[in-house]
Amino acid sequence: MKPTHPTYPTCLALAILVLLCVTLPIGALHAQPTSSAPVAAAAQTDLAKLDQRLIAAQSSADNAWMLVSAALVLMMTGPGLALFYGGLVRQKNTLAIMIQSFALMAFITVLWAVVGYSLCFGEGTPIIGGFGHVLLRGVGVDPNADYAATIPQLTFMVYQLMFAIITPALITGATAERMTFSGTVVFMALWSLCVYAPLAHMVWGKGGLLNATLGGRFPTLDFAGGTVVHITSGVSALVCALYLGKRTGYPKEPMPPHSLVLSFIGACLLWVGWFGFNAGSALASNGLATSAFVATHFAAASATIGWLAAEWTTRGRPSALGAISGAVAGLVAITPASGFVAPVPAMIIGLAAGTGCFVMVTIAKGRFGYDDALDAFGVHGAGGTIGALLTGVFATQRVNPIFHDSQGRSLPVGWVDGNPSQIGYQLVGIATAWIFALVGSIVLLKITDLVVGVRASEEQEIEGLDLTEHGEEAYNLEM
Template sequence: MDEVVLSAGDTAWVLASSALVLLMTPGLAFFYGGMVRAKSALNMMMMSIITIGVVSILWVIYGFKIAFGYEADSPWYGSFSTSGLGDVVNELANNGGVYPIPLLAFAVFQLMFAIITPALISGAIADRTKFFSWAIFVAIWVTVVYFPVAHWVFAFGNKVGDTVTGAGYLASQGVQDFAGGTAVHINAGAAGLALAIVLGKRIGWQKSPMRPHSLPLVLLGASLLWFGWFGFNAGSALAANGIAALAFINTQVATGGAVIGWILTEKFRDGHPTTLGAASGAVAGLVAITPACAFVEPWAAAVIGILAGIACALAVGLKYKLGYDDSLDVVGVHLVGGIVGSLAIGFFGTSKILGLDGLFYGGGVELLGKQALGVALVMGYSFVMTLIIGFLIEKTIGFRVKSESELVGVDQAEHAESAYELGGVLKGGR
């Protein structure tokens, strides 16, 4: 076998993509922060920011090895050892084959995925979460849920010659998830549902108005997410090549389609196309195209986007019927969008590009079956484990703030700050 030589172009793209993906988490903080009431905007944003801190540290201690180690040769986890990332400066990444990029570039790129996934969950428990308990939850959740699930989905094993060691279960079953429809979005969506159940409804939910306090912030956040998502999807090619370009254009097309799908649904159902709907539609489209972005043609990406926009716009109403307070619709957007995108590969996937033919390309239901397996396994595991972790935290250190704190606002109770100076003369405003 010829020795693979480091590619400066690929490495530059993966490093730049890593920075793009990191930006998604502060973007998410704005997206979520604008959607809550002014009295809890900071707590909402801080849940994203602390996730960056906690997961970054755990990743270099043991997280990378649980997700991408191969030493244990297990389909369920990588290996339990310290990441030892200082010893591998000159090593190339090997994930089902050697890539001409440093192992460390691969490690930092994947770290950003491990950060945003738990941050996404926080939208389900807005306005009522103890900050410290959230930080503990993130540490436990990534350890027992994200790191192993990333191994199932993203670890293609260490390939030397024809021997592959330590490939993840879903990856070796041929479940297709290019950038994280299952590992990131279904995972976070199912966890969000579990935590919304653990923490319960906010005081006054469905009785008093809980309007988004700043739609411009929501739109800013959605825009940063959209921008960063090009790193998420096109960066997942781990190369600056045609697949990356395909993932890039598919990401754009699907997102455009989903904006249209969502606001058309609103226009027909509620009478007005809304700003929140456009921002939410963009995120729904980004979610749905994530698993599919390198497996489908651009026309199919447009269809997937429009379908995701419509499906998610309809799904966000479910919580009122089912009675769970998933405050910012982590289920309606990420779980539903992730399922739409993951299953869509079973219909629109084509061997002209990568992988297998889906139903519409004459491949039968084989691929759809694999995709359904990935969806079900990740959704079930994440939901059950998150329920257990959530209840453990609730019963020990408490997960939800006292009702007095909830009424004055978690910002004041948990952080001794307020997002805005809303007072006039008497409150020191001037």
């Protein structure tokens, strides 16, 4: 999302510079009244130079923040998500789940350079981008003004790549402890091109069907990826859990997390990394980035309290796993809303996600009987949907004047602004993401199953995927 107004300090700086440009040449004019034409030309050149310097200064500031943000989002996958999930599995599957996240850091990156970026952000149809940027053709240090006018397109490209990495990695929470490594790699690669790329293009790409500012038919608000990242991965996670079937022994055999300490560290890294994810989605180091940063933090805090309160009242004890699960649920839900809502509505969204995801994970999952091993659907699918819907309720032009009329006047954004029809557009976005994820995942799982197989054998599961898939163990603490 681009800032639509220059900020106050920028205006001030600009005014001073313009004043200097105008007064200095006037002084020169008085000193040498006979040569006015060259002096005027020189003034023009000075003005242009200062203008360039101003642009360069803003670009430097924005680029610094965006590079840091890109690194923060990568940190969410490894080590953040890898530790979070790694601690939740049984000891014999620790490395298998961690290496899946790490492998996606490698495979999706290569795929992104070849065709992924082009399919997401190249010009194409309303559903998917074209092949204009295949092998990163035309992606250099010059900005792409459609997406982010002040940073190199290379920065934008690498920042978006980090989102493409973490999204399929989230799905591994549902396939944990029973999907083969080869099946995971093939499925995730296909999924990245056939589910992630269309959704990213529809919501964020120029001319995408759901794009809110660049000519979309159904302007859906999704600041940092509630539909693109969390609904797609969460719903696909549910499909995977159903397709793969339950883990051997589930639910009779106890399968407690092997190290909540690892999960705890992972969750804390996710919380910090999420500032890059959400505040970075302003694509500039501006006031909107701060607003998204604050909303993100407040939502995570209230969601933690929401989950803990629900747990404490219904189960009698507040747990560490409950606290970190609640925080992640809140971060998921605030993702689409982060650049559109004020801090207090952010806390309401967080609270709704913390309690809502608690119900999904502890009650709904048991009732329906699917084995979403690490609750990728319960947290990302449910939290993403809650967040995308509530974005339509709480988005306001006071935070982000994203809609304008033909005279450039700001228009109401969400329901709180008096634009209830935005809820309808949010529902269109949510439905599109659900349908793409459902259909796409079923087809791609079937293909992957035929080509390399998806499910580990029962012997492998009993022995553990660390030894049978990778030939190593997470812990060799004994002599």
